[in-house]
Amino acid sequence: MSDLSSVIKLANGLGFFRQGLGTWGLNGSQIVRPAVETALAAGYRRFDTAKAYENETELGESLRSAALPREGFFVTSKVWNDEQGRGATREACLRSLERLGLDYLDLYLLHWPVASKSLECWADMEALLGEGLVRAIGVSNFQEQHLSLLIKQADVKPMVNQVELHPYLTQEKLVDCCHRLGVVLEAYSPLARGKIKKNQFFQKLARKYNRTCAQVMLRWHFQSGRAFIPKSTNPERIRENAAIYDFVLSPEDMAAINRQNQNRSVLKPPFEFDEYGWIKP
Numbered sequence: 001m002s003d004l005s006s007v008i009k010l011a012n013g014l015g016f017f018r019q020g021l022g023t024w025g026l027n028g029s030q031i032v033r034p035a036v037e038t039a040l041a042a043g044y045r046r047f048d049t050a051k052a053y054e055n056e057t058e059l060g061e062s063l064r065s066a067a068l069p070r071e072g073f074f075v076t077s078k079v080w081n082d083e084q085g086r087g088a089t090r091e092a093c094l095r096s097l098e099r100l101g102l103d104y105l106d107l108y109l110l111h112w113p114v115a116s117k118s119l120e121c122w123a124d125m126e127a128l129l130g131e132g133l134v135r136a137i138g139v140s141n142f143q144e145q146h147l148s149l150l151i152k153q154a155d156v157k158p159m160v161n162q163v164e165l166h167p168y169l170t171q172e173k174l175v176d177c178c179h180r181l182g183v184v185l186e187a188y189s190p191l192a193r194g195k196i197k198k199n200q201f202f203q204k205l206a207r208k209y210n211r212t213c214a215q216v217m218l219r220w221h222f223q224s225g226r227a228f229i230p231k232s233t234n235p236e237r238i239r240e241n242a243a244i245y246d247f248v249l250s251p252e253d254m255a256a257i258n259r260q261n262q263n264r265s266v267l268k269p270p271f272e273f274d275e276y277g278w279i280k281p
Contacts (some may be wrong), residue, residue: 001253003225003245003260004043008227010159011208014136017074017106018222020046022188024053024233031233032058033065038235040073041064042242048162048229050111050187051096060100075102076162078111078140081279085117089124093133108134109162113146115278119153122181126156136160138184143277144177151181160184164227165218166192167202170261175226186227191217193266201260207248212240219244220257 003127007015021039024030024040036047049059056077061074078100083092093108099258101105108128110118116141138160139150151157161178165187178185189216196202209216214230218241221228230241249257270281 001092004045004242005246006222008135011157011182012136012159013160014106016160016184016227017046017135018227019218020044020048020074020076020227020229021058021244022229023047023049023055024188024231025054026053026059026231027060028132028235029058033062033233035233035238036062038238039067039242040068042239044242045072046106046229047075048072049100051080051083051092052078052111055098055137056096057101058101060151062181064101069241070103075100076107076108076109077105078109079121081112081114081117084110084114084121085118089121090121090128091130091132097133105134106158107136107138109138109140109160110142112141112269112279113138113143113277113279114278115274117281118146118278119150122150122154126154129156136224138162142154144174145276146278147181147183157181158183162186162188164189164228164264164265164267165221165228166190167196167220167257167260168192168262169262170258172261184227186229187221188229189266190221190228192195192228195266199260201256205253205257208253209249211244211247214241215244216249217249217257219249220254223249223254240279 006018021044065244077096079092128134136159138158140162197213
């Protein structure tokens, strides 16, 4: 049945906890610390942040206060768009490490695909890996065309691709692409930012399994074989999201959830994209 200690092996053999705590929108120590403390008590050991979230300092302080050995938790951060570029990415990583108070990151991601920048700075990502400043490297919000171009020039291919993925946006082609390339797919906004809770189909499924809508959806992610990072500041919700390992969705219900896809994103990125999906620098 597994639990929060369940891992996927990345391409370099590093164990990647399937479920982590997302921290987008968590700001200020009075919010971050209680959320992290509750998550740790519930069994979470993986925490996802980014320079753009402006909470790396608070997350680092919260993890240090827990007095866990460094190998006892897994931290992901991301380089923001304006810090991508040859030479700049290494400095961005060092600043993230300083804010977090860590000697290394477990996973470092390019936050978005930026035209003329993301490809040229990948060598810096590989160098960070070689220096031991990060244990794994990957990308976020990359589609098939971005991954294809990056892998053609990479010595080390991305190990993780973190993207928006939920029952309204199943991204089947991208899922297949990542599986074919050996890239672990990680879902952010796995609950479509709460929108599924108002859907009668999901409410009916929740009643069938005597679970909440969120628990059914996270179980769907787990049984689909991907990693995922639900976010919450509510202690009850954090514990609830962790309690998905003592039931199993039937194959019929898994298929029915897949059929809810609408190719609909719940995000509104404040960027301009070119015709190939790259952010204009």
